[in-house]
Amino acid sequence: MDEDYAAQMASLIELMRIIGNDTQQCEVKECKRKLSSSITDTLSAFSNGSGGYIILGLSEKAGFTPVEGFNARSMQEALSQACEKMTPPVRPTIVTCPFEGTNLVFARVEEMLPRDKPCFITAEGPHKGSFIRTGDGDRRMTEYEVDRLIEEHVQPSYDLSTVRDATLDDLNPHLVFGLLQRQRELHPHVFADRPDADMLRDLRVLTADPGNAADSGNAADSNDESTTHPTLAGLLALGRYPQKYFPRLNVTIAVFPGNSRNEVFVEGERLIASETIVGPIPVMIDDTVESLRQWTGASDDDRSIDGGGPSDYPMTVLREAVTNALLHRDYSPDARGTQVHVDVFTDRIEVTNPGGLFGAVTQSTLNAPGNGSTRNQYLASLLASTPYPDGGYVLENGGAGYPQIEHTLNQEGSDPATIRNTIDEFRITIPRRRPPEDDRSRNVAQHIMTLLKENPSASARDIMHDLDLTPLAVANALKALIAKGLVESVPARPQPQRFYRLKH
Numbered sequence: 483m484d485e486d487y488a489a490q491m492a493s494l495i496e497l498m499r500i501i502g503n504d505t506q507q508c509e510v511k512e513c514k515r516k517l518s519s520s521i522t523d524t525l526s527a528f529s530n531g532s533g534g535y536i537i538l539g540l541s542e543k544a545g546f547t548p549v550e551g552f553n554a555r556s557m558q559e560a561l562s563q564a565c566e567k568m569t570p571p572v573r574p575t576i577v578t579c580p581f582e583g584t585n586l587v588f589a590r591v592e593e594m595l596p597r598d599k600p601c602f603i604t605a606e607g608p609h610k611g612s613f614i615r616t617g618d619g620d621r622r623m624t625e626y627e628v629d630r631l632i633e634e635h636v637q638p639s640y641d642l643s644t645v646r647d648a649t650l651d652d653l654n655p656h657l658v659f660g661l662l663q664r665q666r667e668l669h670p671h672v673f674a675d676r677p678d679a680d681m682l683r684d685l686r687v688l689t690a691d692p693g694n695a696a697d698s699g700n701a702a703d704s705n706d707e708s709t710t711h712p713t714l715a716g717l718l719a720l721g722r723y724p725q726k727y728f729p730r731l732n733v734t735i736a737v738f739p740g741n742s743r744n745e746v747f748v749e750g751e752r753l754i755a756s757e758t759i760v761g762p763i764p765v766m767i768d769d770t771v772e773s774l775r776q777w778t779g780a781s782d783d784d785r786s787i788d789g790g791g792p793s794d795y796p797m798t799v800l801r802e803a804v805t806n807a808l809l810h811r812d813y814s815p816d817a818r819g820t821q822v823h824v825d826v827f828t829d830r831i832e833v834t835n836p837g838g839l840f841g842a843v844t845q846s847t848l849n850a851p852g853n854g855s856t857r858n859q860y861l862a863s864l865l866a867s868t869p870y871p872d873g874g875y876v877l878e879n880g881g882a883g884y885p886q887i888e889h890t891l892n893q894e895g896s897d898p899a900t901i902r903n904t905i906d907e908f909r910i911t912i913p914r915r916r917p918p919e920d921d922r923s924r925n926v927a928q929h930i931m932t933l934l935k936e937n938p939s940a941s942a943r944d945i946m947h948d949l950d951l952t953p954l955a956v957a958n959a960l961k962a963l964i965a966k967g968l969v970e971s972v973p974a975r976p977q978p979q980r981f982y983r984l985k986h
Contacts, residue, residue, distance in 0.1 A: 812837025
């Protein structure tokens with residue numbers, strides 16, 4: 483077992499020597515005479531993040547070489563004592579490993595369960611003594627991050643918040659009818675003879691405003707429509723236009739011209755397209771997926787529109803990713819100004835929502851069967867019976883989530899999705915099925931070359947229209963042609979879009 487730790491430590495040191503600094507997952511400390519005072523910051527950061535490794539007795543300044551005169555035994559004991567200065571106490575695996583003629587201390591710090599976070603320096607308290615790993619350093623957590631972790635000790639109920647300015651008229655009758663019908667089918671002994679208004683209160687779509695009921699002096703008034711309002715969950719699942727009250731609880735789509743944000747924000751390029759998707763959650767899911775289908779050239783059966791084989795992205799995967807983002811996002815007041823973002827690049831699609839993983843789910847257990855956990859339990863319950871406008875239910879598969887995404891990508895022969903999870907953000911990246919430089923891309927490039935031979939210049943929109951191509955297909959081909967020196971961008975015109983021509 484110790485040999486395994488020694489091999490793992492040597493591998494980490496080799497990596498750090500190559501890149502020239504320590505990493506997000508590994509922190510080195512010299513500790514020649516005493517334990518570094520910042521070691522507790524690192525213990526907190528790894529415990530609050532996804533875990534990590536600590537190596538004592540190694541000098542980063544000297545090219546990650548052993549420190550002369552390092553006392554591994556005393557430093558191992560000092561590290562153990564530092565772990566007791568944390569709340570909750572940190573329990574890492576600490577071993578002494580031989581390396582290049584001396585001994586180093588190697589520790590593996592596991593991520594703590596959400597119910598035990600934040601892990602903080604006891605003497606400083608949670609809001610000053612909690613850290614998180616950022617890059618190769620430890621950063622003190624923000625008040626927002628600490629509050630979100632503390633909230634996870636109990637089930638949040640922000641989705642049950644009363645939207646006091648909203649009324650029954652703000653709900654979509656078609657969605658409400660579908661929900662009630664589904665619930666009566668599923669639970670006839672409970673709801674068969676229950677009036678609609680009572681069912682909506684039972685399902686927490688509507689709730690009485692206790693302030694108004696108290697003002698009236700009559701408890702019976704709590705059932706009156708004038709004192710009954712939609713909950714946030716009810717408005718998001720069944721509302722006509724929830725953005726009337728929460729304008730940023732929507733989805734934004736940005737289509738980039740390449741595979742990097744820098745090409746837009748640094749190099750002066752422009753987005754191919756951007757749009758905002760609004761409405762209740764079932765409508766936002768449908769409209770977002772339909773927009774992605776158009777941008778990526780996929781059809782409903784996950785095959786390309788031209789029939790030439792599988793599309794670049796399985797639509798079932800994109801639907802699941804968008805659904806998960808809207809279902810599991812953070813709906814606390816601090817996060818209601820943040821949208822769900824869908825960024826489309828030439829080689830991938832990223833779906834990002836505010837709020838990280840919740841409950842018993844960590845990044846390492848995300849794909850474990852039956853390990854689901856939801857931050858918004860009332861919203862999840864409603865969406866299980868909320869119909870899409872064209873049929874089916876939002877959580878018809880029981881909210882399989884990430885395991886379903888991974889299974890579908892594996893079946894389709896695609897690379898697996900990648901996850902970036904922090905306290906305040908969750909991002910899933912879905913890779914494009916085929917690399918940009920495939921036969922189809924070369925054919926598109928040939929068609930564009932032919933078009934530009936017949937015209938002095940053309941915009942990307944012109945090329946899309948004339949050749950009946952998707953924006954991403956045009957962006958991929960233009961980028962390749964420019965890189966090869968065959969096509970160039972025409973000097974800026976008054977119009978916002980760029981024009982392209984053959985390079986002479």
